[in-house]
Amino acid sequence: MExxxxxxxxxxxxxxxxxxxxxxxxVCRLDYLDTGKVEAKQIxxxxxxxxxxxxxxxxxxxxxxxxxxxDLSRDVIELLGYHLGIExxx
Numbered sequence: 001m002e003x004x005x006x007x008x009x010x011x012x013x014x015x016x017x018x019x020x021x022x023x024x025x026x027v028c029r030l031d032y033l034d035t036g037k038v039e040a041k042q043i044x045x046x047x048x049x050x051x052x053x054x055x056x057x058x059x060x061x062x063x064x065x066x067x068x069x070x071d072l073s074r075d076v077i078e079l080l081g082y083h084l085g086i087e088x089x090x
Contacts, residue, residue, distance in 0.1 A: 025049055026070040033061045046075035053083035 027043040029052060043049045069076060080086060 024071050024073040025076055027076065028068045030066040030068065031062045032064040034063050035061065046079065049079050053079060
């Protein structure tokens with residue numbers, strides 16, 4: 001992935017903020033607890049996402065962890081794919 005956005009969105013010329021688009025991160029981690037509560041954490045930096053994915057949770061009250069991704073940038077795709085074992089073809 002070289003671009004960070006589809007050529008159809010260029011409107012004539014490639015985007016000048018290509019590096020920014022490649023690293024763009026907008027992810028929300030939702031932890032559903034056995035108490036019925038939901039804890040949310042916003043992640044806006046790819047390095048923070050990497051740290052979050054590497055960290056093992058010590059909270060045994062988590063029933064489900066859900067990642068909601070708003071923008072599939074190159075960094076987000078690579079980090080989620082690697083840490084969650086998602087095949088590139090998916």
